[in-house]
Amino acid sequence: MIIDILAALAIYFITKASEKIEKSYGNWLKKTFIAATVSILANILIALSFDIRFAQISFCGYFAAINWILYFLVGFCLLYTEHDKPLIRMYKPAAVIMFLDSLSIILNPVFGHAFSVYTITSRAGGDFYQIKAMWPYYVHLAIDYTAVAVAFFFIIYRIKRSYSFYRIKYILILSVLLLVVVMNVAYMMFALPLDASVIFYALAGALIYLAIQRFVPYSLMTSSIGRAVDDMNEGLVLFDISDNCIYANEFARKRFSIVPEKYDLSCQPVAAVINALNEKGLSFGEEAYSVKGQKDGVEYTVSYVIRYNMINDRKGRLIGSYFLFEDNTEQMHYLEEIRAARDAANDANRAKSNFLANMSHEIRTPLNSVLGMNEMILRSTEDPQLIEYATSIKQSGDTLLSLINDVLDFSKIEANKVDITPASYDPHDLLRDCYNSFEQMAEAKDLILDVTCDEDIPAKLSGDRKLVRQIMANMISNAIKYTREGTVSVHLSFERKDTAGGTMVTVVKDTGIGIAEQDLEGLFDAFRRANEKENANIQGTGLGLAITKDLIDLMDGTIDVTSSPGKGSIFTIRLPQEISDPSPAGPFTKNLVAKKTVYRESFRAPQAHILVVDDARLNLKVVQALLRKTEVMIETADGGKQAIDLCNEKEYDLILLDHRMPEPDGIETFSVIRSSGLNTETPVIMLTANVVAGAEEEYRRLGFADYLSKPLHGEDLEATLKMHLPPHKIIS
Numbered sequence: 001m002i003i004d005i006l007a008a009l010a011i012y013f014i015t016k017a018s019e020k021i022e023k024s025y026g027n028w029l030k031k032t033f034i035a036a037t038v039s040i041l042a043n044i045l046i047a048l049s050f051d052i053r054f055a056q057i058s059f060c061g062y063f064a065a066i067n068w069i070l071y072f073l074v075g076f077c078l079l080y081t082e083h084d085k086p087l088i089r090m091y092k093p094a095a096v097i098m099f100l101d102s103l104s105i106i107l108n109p110v111f112g113h114a115f116s117v118y119t120i121t122s123r124a125g126g127d128f129y130q131i132k133a134m135w136p137y138y139v140h141l142a143i144d145y146t147a148v149a150v151a152f153f154f155i156i157y158r159i160k161r162s163y164s165f166y167r168i169k170y171i172l173i174l175s176v177l178l179l180v181v182v183m184n185v186a187y188m189m190f191a192l193p194l195d196a197s198v199i200f201y202a203l204a205g206a207l208i209y210l211a212i213q214r215f216v217p218y219s220l221m222t223s224s225i226g227r228a229v230d231d232m233n234e235g236l237v238l239f240d241i242s243d244n245c246i247y248a249n250e251f252a253r254k255r256f257s258i259v260p261e262k263y264d265l266s267c268q269p270v271a272a273v274i275n276a277l278n279e280k281g282l283s284f285g286e287e288a289y290s291v292k293g294q295k296d297g298v299e300y301t302v303s304y305v306i307r308y309n310m311i312n313d314r315k316g317r318l319i320g321s322y323f324l325f326e327d328n329t330e331q332m333h334y335l336e337e338i339r340a341a342r343d344a345a346n347d348a349n350r351a352k353s354n355f356l357a358n359m360s361h362e363i364r365t366p367l368n369s370v371l372g373m374n375e376m377i378l379r380s381t382e383d384p385q386l387i388e389y390a391t392s393i394k395q396s397g398d399t400l401l402s403l404i405n406d407v408l409d410f411s412k413i414e415a416n417k418v419d420i421t422p423a424s425y426d427p428h429d430l431l432r433d434c435y436n437s438f439e440q441m442a443e444a445k446d447l448i449l450d451v452t453c454d455e456d457i458p459a460k461l462s463g464d465r466k467l468v469r470q471i472m473a474n475m476i477s478n479a480i481k482y483t484r485e486g487t488v489s490v491h492l493s494f495e496r497k498d499t500a501g502g503t504m505v506t507v508v509k510d511t512g513i514g515i516a517e518q519d520l521e522g523l524f525d526a527f528r529r530a531n532e533k534e535n536a537n538i539q540g541t542g543l544g545l546a547i548t549k550d551l552i553d554l555m556d557g558t559i560d561v562t563s564s565p566g567k568g569s570i571f572t573i574r575l576p577q578e579i580s581d582p583s584p585a586g587p588f589t590k591n592l593v594a595k596k597t598v599y600r601e602s603f604r605a606p607q608a609h610i611l612v613v614d615d616a617r618l619n620l621k622v623v624q625a626l627l628r629k630t631e632v633m634i635e636t637a638d639g640g641k642q643a644i645d646l647c648n649e650k651e652y653d654l655i656l657l658d659h660r661m662p663e664p665d666g667i668e669t670f671s672v673i674r675s676s677g678l679n680t681e682t683p684v685i686m687l688t689a690n691v692v693a694g695a696e697e698e699y700r701r702l703g704f705a706d707y708l709s710k711p712l713h714g715e716d717l718e719a720t721l722k723m724h725l726p727p728h729k730i731i732s
Ligand code: ADP
Pocket: 478, 479, 482, 510, 512, 513, 514, 515, 523, 528, 529, 530, 531, 535, 539, 540, 541, 542, 543, 544, 545, 546, 569
């Protein structure tokens, strides 16, 4: 009975183990078990034999089965100890030997050559069977023990080669094998009634199962985790449910001098963390913690994030808590560096903006006087010589102004201060405008400026005309600039996508110097000029194309360039635009109206009183001169104080106020005038050279009615006045 139960146990454990371990080992283990079961049964039959002949047959079965137990067990051991590869060729010869030996044993009842069976009486009184061996039986024994020796050898070899827990599983197998051998030897030496070694096959199964499935993996896992946690670059401190410290890894022990046996929740830094969390009404969470120190006279701070959390078992029951210390000093340094860099960049940017504002003011203010006075010369003289000189001054002044505008535009785009304001516009008018602006420039270089437009372009488009014009103007001016002879042609067309919109395509083609292949790549980079040497005498900042590209990107458009050096370039700009009037615009006419050579005022307002405030007296004169024909009554003030005094005495129809003046400046003056209770309804127009990003919005926000940038253009000035003066005082 006991043997049956053990056999059943053996089946259970070996089947379980063989299922879980790798298939090839499992099969060998299974076969070992089958052979062991046969040998156990044969052993039982020996004990139950009713005559010697039957006992002899049972002995044969028993000895033969042991052969195969050993064969399969050795096979398993070799595989399990990873010795299968060199020995794979020995399996077959070994099987043949086992087979021949088993045959010799099984034939014993016929020839009686290996052993004979006799009966002895035990001390307890019962009879049982024993064998008397002859030499073939010893051959059989030798074969079996050789197999056992082979297994021993390889297991011991593996034990020596492996370490820590891996070693244990081999030691377990070795012990079981040793036990089997000892039992077997004892059975033979002391003529025992039962070979107890077979019982241990069950034990072998149980041990192998435990070793493979439980003990080794679990121990390996815990010891590996232990090592890994010790090596971690974070601190870990564990507390049990009674808040006793049960573990602190090396990081925690070293950084915070924690000795687990003497450490509890009242010690730092965990006490500080718990307090801070409690103050926030939290039981668990994370807190920042820093440690200050001094090394070699240098003060330092180490920053940590300490996380406190509970530990639950599988069923969710609280079994303890843990603290995790993360050193984030580097992150903090890094953040500080980023912050410092950001502040420095912001400062630099602010400085740049200030510089631009100042520069723009400094240059625009005298330019205002130059161009304003020049305009007066143009208006008041008939002398062709003088007109020629003044026209040259105007052209150079305009160029200078456009250079400053480029720099300012670029900074505006950089500061993301360019907004797209769509409105309906006439594409023919836009093209005409471009033509009129560049006709003279082209003529001066003897170039043909050829402007054409598809007839089916929509009569009205909707988009930011100012920006589209700026893009086209940049391209046309470049084409003229970089062409010595030939033609600059501009062609406008429209690809309708649907009834609501499409793409406006502008192709600007020139027969100029072209751009070398290698220069095409960085063509749209700011401050980059292609062909530097050749173009040295052509005016430019290298900003035009960068601005153009940025504006095109802003409008979700594209720009392409093809060029062959010496022959010319073609720039194609595609801009999405909406359609406001889909009817075709028809044939394009350049509409060469006779050029406006004679100035005519756009309105008169002899009843209107305005006040002009500027610290530069020359500028006051410019405004007076520009508005002379409008007959507007102008009073002037050369500073904020005088302006305030005048406003206290009188109500004006409009005030033109310069921004930058010695104290009080334009904005201060404005707020004093407004708070004085007089002139509260008077529109105040800001007159300024400060046209950097955001200036316009800022003035409007402060309460100014409008904004005029210096240098003042007569037309703009009149238009603004016409818009803001009381309508009943205007005579058109
Ligand atoms: P710049 O102020 O120098 O004209 P841009 O940004 O407008 O700056 O142009 C950058 C460079 O591209 C110019 O310096 C010039 O070498 C080249 N380039 C631009 N347009 C043309 C063109 N139509 N033909 C030849 N080269 C051109």
